[in-house]
Amino acid sequence: MKLYEEVLYFIAGHRRGWVFSSHDLMKRFTRQEADSTLSDLVRKGKIRRVYRGIYDYPKYSEFLNQELSPDIDQIARAFARKFNWRIEISGDSALNMFGLSTQIESRYIYLSDGPNKSYDILGTILEFKNSVLKDIGFKYKESSLLVQSIKTLGKERIKPVVIRKIRKHIDPCMYSKILKDTQASTVWIYETIKQICSES
Secondary structure, eight states: OOHHHHHHHHHHTTOTTOEEEGGGGTTTSOHHHHHHHHHHHHHTTSSEEEETTEEEOOOEETTTTEEOOOOHHHHHHHHHHHHTOOEEEOHHHHHHHTTOOOSOTTEEEEEESSOOEEEEETTEEEEEEEOOOSSOOOSSHHHHHHHHHHHHHOGGGOOHHHHHHHHTTSOGGGHHHHHHHTTTSOHHHHHHHHHHTSOO
8 A cells, every 4th residue: 555545544544524743643654754645635635734733634514515614622632642731621612612602712722731822723713721630531522521511601500401502512422431431520510411411
């Protein structure tokens, strides 16, 4: 298999929507092989450069007949892997992703054990703030999003309409994984997650 095909096969194996840097290819390819091949893939429209050194394997909407915007959470995690940061989405930004926040949609904030950094991603501001991370360690990004959003809302604001709104953004195939991943959370938060991750 040619290098070009091998790199594309590796990227495609992570499915559409994956965001990555050359750092994610280092276990399989040299830096020079990765960088040169990624440039070729961008030029041929197979992948998309969303920021300097950050790429995505874009999802495509048949309905809209166009590529979809890159996933900002995936971008944040690609930066984290590239720079070896641990990150945790801020509560307000988690609510924003579930359509429950009045925060401006063009700004997302992540807490990080790295330096304060801000990036303009195709008109969306992605900001990393150095902070003490309290809820790091979840295996799945959905778990972190749920815990942060529920905690920020507060117990008294958890209503059926909120449960329904959040549930729309969670893939049902993730329910059992999230429940296992978050079982050590505060009792009322975990009870809320159980309501969200129900089939009803």
